[in-house]
Every structure is written in C-alpha cells, then in structure tokens.
Amino acid sequence: MQTVSFIGDVREVVENARAAGRRIGFVPTMGALHAGHAALIRQAHEEGCFVIVSVFVNPAQFNDAGDLAAYPRTLTADEAVCREAGADLVFAPEVSEIYPAGFATQVTVDSPLTKAWEGHFRPGHFAGVTTVVAKLLLIAQCDRAFFGEKDWQQLAVVRQMVRDLAMGVAIVGSPTVRESDGLAMSSRNVRLSPEARKTAKIIPYLLDTAQDLLDSATPETQTDKGGVIAAWLRTLLESNAPDARLDYLAVVDPDTLVEVDEITNYAQVIIAVHIGGVRLIDNRKIVKRF
Known part of the structure; x- marks a missing residue:
C-alpha cells in the first residue's frame, strides 16, 4: 500500500492500475477510521477493485469551527486500518491541494433534498460535501465509489449529483456497521463520556421500536403512519433521555426524504440528536410486512 498527498501522484497510480486492467474503487473518508470504514474498503477490495481511500478533513462541510x-x-492509525482492510492507495492531501489559492468553484445540488434535515440544521454543509466529493471523484477517476448508509441523506445527495452530471460512477451504499449494543459506528463516538455513551443506546432502540410500531399497527393505533410513529419515538426519547437535544426525528421517503403519511411499503426513519454535547445521526429502513 502506498500513501500520496498530491493529485498528480494519484493520477499516475490510477493510470498504471488501468493499464493493468484494474477497475478503480474509491472510498472517500475524513479519517479517524473505524470498523465501518474498514467494511467499505473490504467491500471494494472483495469486488476486485484497485482501492483508493482518501483521508481528508474537509473544512468546507463544517458550519461549526469548534x-x-x-x-x-x-x-498513522488510518493507514493501518486501510492496509489491513485491503486498500492499495491512500490519498491524504493538505487543504491547499484540494482548495488552492484562487479556488472559486462550488458544486451544489439545488433541490429540496439538500434543504431539509441536515441541510436545515447545517447550512452550507451539503455544498461543501458535493464540491469535495465531485473533485475527489474526478481525481480518483473511479468506476465505483463506496459510501456508508449511516449518512443516508448524504448518500442520496451524492447519487443525485452523480446522476445529474452524468459522471459515470456507480455509487454503492453499504449497510451501517454498528457497535455490539447497536449504536452506529462513528468517529464522533470517541467524544462521548461514559455516561453519554450509555444514553446513546437510545438511538438504535428508537429505530428498532419504529419497526415494532409498524408491525403492530391497527386502525386504532394508526402506527402505520409516519407522523404517528415519529411522535411515539419523540415521546420515548424525552422519557428515556431527557437531557438529549433533538434536531430532528422523522419518517421519510428513502429517496426524496420527504415525510410520509401512511406507510404502504417501506420508509426510512432518520434522526439527529445531541447527547452529552455530541451530535449523532442514524437511520434505518422500516418495512410494512403484509
């Protein structure tokens, strides 16, 4: 495995891999790699790709300087994760390599998809995401790019961008990797105090409860309606984690992220909540079983 910091070096490596008949798989990350990232790298490797992993903390997608x-x-730890999971190349650029002096271009998805939920609570976030992902996809010249489903809205936005710009890259969503108690793997988890870490278990509990509510729906309970399920879950959160600060909890269409009323087939439950001063997001698909 090789680590490079310059765009020209990536392109040279990609050219050689292409000449050897390899497909290029790309895993964009912001570092602080964990088992969820490793699963993406392994998936790309197992699909036979020459695997490029970017490690770049993108300042453009943070709306909070802190x-x-x-x-x-x-x-150094990230390189070890990449090596063990089967990466072939790590691209770890400085900010000046991605955003050199005079950089003036922004790639945006101008649709309701980017304005609700994360887009509402983190203004400018998705413009930062789509700009850097577009540039990284062009640098990697990849056939397939792998994203975790934990960032469900981000995955939907990236798919929209790639489709609209006819970029010719297959965007692969991979299931969320979870801790033993169900909490989604996240680089933010290390910032949770022991007490907050215990409280955070409420998140997967709420998501699982959403499926239970849908399974037990009757004409009286109406828990096959997205708004009713969301209201139940908010009440559970308030009673079990009164100090948590909720940004949003909703039942939405998986593709458009528009809130759904009656669930006739399936839907996505999405949540963003602050626990112990750490903002955590998660989601899960719920399915109406006929």
Whole structure:
C-alpha cells in the first residue's frame, strides 16, 4: 500500500492500475477510521477493485469551527486500518491541494433534498460535501465509489449529483456497521463520556421500536403512519433521555426524504440528536410486512 498527498501522484497510480486492467474503487473518508470504514474498503477490495481511500478533513462541510477543530486527525492509525482492510492507495492531501489559492468553484445540488434535515440544521454543509466529493471523484477517476448508509441523506445527495452530471460512477451504499449494543459506528463516538455513551443506546432502540410500531399497527393505533410513529419515538426519547437535544426525528421517503403519511411499503426513519454535547445521526429502513 502506498500513501500520496498530491493529485498528480494519484493520477499516475490510477493510470498504471488501468493499464493493468484494474477497475478503480474509491472510498472517500475524513479519517479517524473505524470498523465501518474498514467494511467499505473490504467491500471494494472483495469486488476486485484497485482501492483508493482518501483521508481528508474537509473544512468546507463544517458550519461549526469548534466541530472542525475537534475532529480527530489520526493518519498513522488510518493507514493501518486501510492496509489491513485491503486498500492499495491512500490519498491524504493538505487543504491547499484540494482548495488552492484562487479556488472559486462550488458544486451544489439545488433541490429540496439538500434543504431539509441536515441541510436545515447545517447550512452550507451539503455544498461543501458535493464540491469535495465531485473533485475527489474526478481525481480518483473511479468506476465505483463506496459510501456508508449511516449518512443516508448524504448518500442520496451524492447519487443525485452523480446522476445529474452524468459522471459515470456507480455509487454503492453499504449497510451501517454498528457497535455490539447497536449504536452506529462513528468517529464522533470517541467524544462521548461514559455516561453519554450509555444514553446513546437510545438511538438504535428508537429505530428498532419504529419497526415494532409498524408491525403492530391497527386502525386504532394508526402506527402505520409516519407522523404517528415519529411522535411515539419523540415521546420515548424525552422519557428515556431527557437531557438529549433533538434536531430532528422523522419518517421519510428513502429517496426524496420527504415525510410520509401512511406507510404502504417501506420508509426510512432518520434522526439527529445531541447527547452529552455530541451530535449523532442514524437511520434505518422500516418495512410494512403484509
């Protein structure tokens, strides 16, 4: 495995891999890698790709300077994760390599998809995401790019961008990797105090409860309606984690992220909540069983 910091070096490696008949798989990350990232790298490797992993803490997608400053930088440990999971190349650029002096371009998805939920609570976030992902996809010149489903809205936005720009890259969503108690793997989890970490277990509990409510729906309970399920879950959160601060909890269409009323087939439950001063997001698909 090789680590490079310059765009020209990536392109040279990609050219050689292409000449050897390899497909290029790309895993964009912001570092602080964990088992969820490793699963993406392994998936790309097992699909036979030449695997490129980017490690870049993108300042353009942070709307909170404190959050950016607190984000862990652990390149040596990240390289070890990449090597063990089967990566072939790590691209770890400086900010000036991605955003050189005079950089003036922004790639945006101008649709309701980017304005609700994360887009509402983190203004400018998705413009930062789509700009850097577009640039990284062009740098990697990949056939397939792998994203975790934990960031469900981000995955939907990236798919929209790639489709609209006819970028010719297959965007692969991979299931969320979870801790033993169900909490979604996240680089932010290390910032949770022991007490907050215990409280955070409420998140997967709420998501599982959403499926239970849908399974037990009757004409009286109406728990096959998205708004009713969301109201139940908010009440559970308030009673079990009164100090948590909720940004949003909703039942939405998986593709458009518009809130759904009656669930006739399936829907996505999405949540963003602050626990112990750490903002956590998660989601899960719920399915109406006929």
